[in-house]
Amino acid sequence: MPAGRPGPAAQSARRPPPLLPLLLLCVLGAPRAGSGAHTAVISPQDPTLLIGSSLQATCSVHGDPSGATAEGLYWTLNGRRLAPELSRVLNASTLALALANLNGSRQQSGDNLVCHARDGSILAGSCLYVGLPPEKPFNISCWSKNMKDLTCRWTPGAHGETFLHTNYSLKYKLRWYGQDNTCEEYHTVGPHSCHIPKDLALFTPYEIWVEATNRLGSARSDVLTLDILDVVTTDPPPDVHVSRVGGLEDQLSVRWVSPPALKDFLFQAKYQIRYRVEDSVDWKVVDDVSNQTSCRLAGLKPGTVYFVQVRCNPFGIYGSKKAGIWSEWSHPTAASTPRSERPGPGGGACEPRGGEPSSGPVRRELKQFLGWLKKHAYCSNLSFRLYDQWRAWMQKSHKTRNQDEGILPSGRRGTTRGPAR
Amino acid sequence: MLPAAGEPAAGDSWGMLACLCAVLWHLPAVPALNRTGDPGPGPSIQKTYDLTRYLEHQLRSLAGTYLNYLGPPFNEPDFNPPRLGAETLPRATVNLDVWRSLNDKLRLTQNYEAYSHLLCYLRGLDRQAATAELRRSLAHFCTSLQGLLGSIAGVMAALGYPLPQPLPGTEPTRAPGPAHSDFLQKMDDFWLLKELQTWLWRSAKDFNRLKKKTQPPPAAVTLHLEAHGF
Numbered sequence: 001m002p003a004g005r006p007g008p009a010a011q012s013a014r015r016p017p018p019l020l021p022l023l024l025l026c027v028l029g030a031p032r033a034g035s036g037a038h039t040a041v042i043s044p045q046d047p048t049l050l051i052g053s054s055l056q057a058t059c060s061v062h063g064d065p066s067g068a069t070a071e072g073l074y075w076t077l078n079g080r081r082l083a084p085e086l087s088r089v090l091n092a093s094t095l096a097l098a099l100a101n102l103n104g105s106r107q108q109s110g111d112n113l114v115c116h117a118r119d120g121s122i123l124a125g126s127c128l129y130v131g132l133p134p135e136k137p138f139n140i141s142c143w144s145k146n147m148k149d150l151t152c153r154w155t156p157g158a159h160g161e162t163f164l165h166t167n168y169s170l171k172y173k174l175r176w177y178g179q180d181n182t183c184e185e186y187h188t189v190g191p192h193s194c195h196i197p198k199d200l201a202l203f204t205p206y207e208i209w210v211e212a213t214n215r216l217g218s219a220r221s222d223v224l225t226l227d228i229l230d231v232v233t234t235d236p237p238p239d240v241h242v243s244r245v246g247g248l249e250d251q252l253s254v255r256w257v258s259p260p261a262l263k264d265f266l267f268q269a270k271y272q273i274r275y276r277v278e279d280s281v282d283w284k285v286v287d288d289v290s291n292q293t294s295c296r297l298a299g300l301k302p303g304t305v306y307f308v309q310v311r312c313n314p315f316g317i318y319g320s321k322k323a324g325i326w327s328e329w330s331h332p333t334a335a336s337t338p339r340s341e342r343p344g345p346g347g348g349a350c351e352p353r354g355g356e357p358s359s360g361p362v363r364r365e366l367k368q369f370l371g372w373l374k375k376h377a378y379c380s381n382l383s384f385r386l387y388d389q390w391r392a393w394m395q396k397s398h399k400t401r402n403q404d405e406g407i408l409p410s411g412r413r414g415t416t417r418g419p420a421r
Numbered sequence: 422m423l424p425a426a427g428e429p430a431a432g433d434s435w436g437m438l439a440c441l442c443a444v445l446w447h448l449p450a451v452p453a454l455n456r457t458g459d460p461g462p463g464p465s466i467q468k469t470y471d472l473t474r475y476l477e478h479q480l481r482s483l484a485g486t487y488l489n490y491l492g493p494p495f496n497e498p499d500f501n502p503p504r505l506g507a508e509t510l511p512r513a514t515v516n517l518d519v520w521r522s523l524n525d526k527l528r529l530t531q532n533y534e535a536y537s538h539l540l541c542y543l544r545g546l547d548r549q550a551a552t553a554e555l556r557r558s559l560a561h562f563c564t565s566l567q568g569l570l571g572s573i574a575g576v577m578a579a580l581g582y583p584l585p586q587p588l589p590g591t592e593p594t595r596a597p598g599p600a601h602s603d604f605l606q607k608m609d610d611f612w613l614l615k616e617l618q619t620w621l622w623r624s625a626k627d628f629n630r631l632k633k634k635t636q637p638p639p640a641a642v643t644l645h646l647e648a649h650g651f
Contacts, residue, residue, distance in 0.1 A: 125605070
């Protein structure tokens, strides 16, 4: 906290002052800095100016019995003394100032232009507001979390640097009816956002726009027209779990719960899953996961940690075909595939429960083979599942074989048998 | 003041004194030492003291941000502008002897009234141009200041003093006159923050003093005389 400034007043200590000297200061009735205070006026008071413009100002001292005149007065701007050639004495009691090509205000509360007496005390001050009028805000995007509210975000024009305080106001109205409404809850998801909590109609278009105003003017964004039902989103799916699939070293099973809000809204959901290896920044995306709440990722690298996220898009709201807005991705969940010596190919789709195609070439071919086998050979209980079980068993016995090698060289090779079923 | 140390020996004040001294001397040996009932205003005075220190800390960071918002020279050390419109602010500085001689009631009342006024002024700060964060900090500080008022009120109630009621017409209004310029407003803001700081410094000393005064002296304790010799 600032304390006394050099001047006729005794300097009070900086902080914290011992009580005794502080109280004595008052006892002695020490005169305050600026004993000639309140006897001067700056004109213009608190002007607003465009960047690059000029300013002519005057400081008029009046009626000071101690005989202070314009001689010895000087100007400071934001605490820095201005060059003497910018000032000139107009008459016995007036000092003038000429500033050209003004820069934008240093702070939004205004630049502090101060007229000082010879001894440095403050006689008068004026706040200068130098800046630019606002530019058109743009890029308005809105979404509704529960079909009752609306949150909108926008980008201020000229990246917001007007040097003046600019007030943003989000307005909305029903397209064919009614009056303008103003959003009240600002800064909900960042500095340029607003939240409309209630009283919104569905199945009818709204017009939404942003008005930016400051001391130098105002600007209005383009109007965005939308129907609340078209911009519905949900929270990300909760409870995302990723787990291993038995001993399979190239698969992980992802499970989640559909967002609870969906129950009330009579719409379906489609999901997207993305996953990446721990050290990588490249996400693999699994698209078109419609209306399931689980998925098996295949073709993964063994012994690797994967991060998995899921997001949701509500669509078919009240029977419409339109999709909504994708939710945020869920918090990343991590899981690792079991270790193995054998490398595995990369993949990008869910493993089937039924018969959806997989992308790994070996698996695809095997699938086709099994399918053919089923039809043409009498192996009715052949299935892809069986293949996976065999692989798991192979892996296990491969490990035991490696262990045994060291202990019982004459060993139990006889245990390598096909699956029992 | 004499303690209740049992019935005094009839007519013998010196004997009583000797008895008292003996009791005090044996104090550590007396096993059952019971204080009467509740702890008194001590804990709430301590809390109020702690609160002034906390507020002082909060104010330091708030003032730093706010003065930067006002811009230089307001945020320069050693800045001391004329104190104009801030005449109505409650002044914390006072003659040392006067301060020492304040009775508890007056001491507490002055604190209470000062913070009521300061809170009112602080609430009247209308800084639309400030960042949302600064406005939040201001609001938070106002809430804390309200807490301090409550705490002081609690101490006054515990000591049996009535709360000062605001007289009609003395409510501080910070409505600036029509000619109140932005720069004058900035100076008012500066002095408000400065006066708040000075008051918090002073209150810490006020409550420290009160703490020492209300700590019960050992002689004021009721003794159960189980000690030998009596």
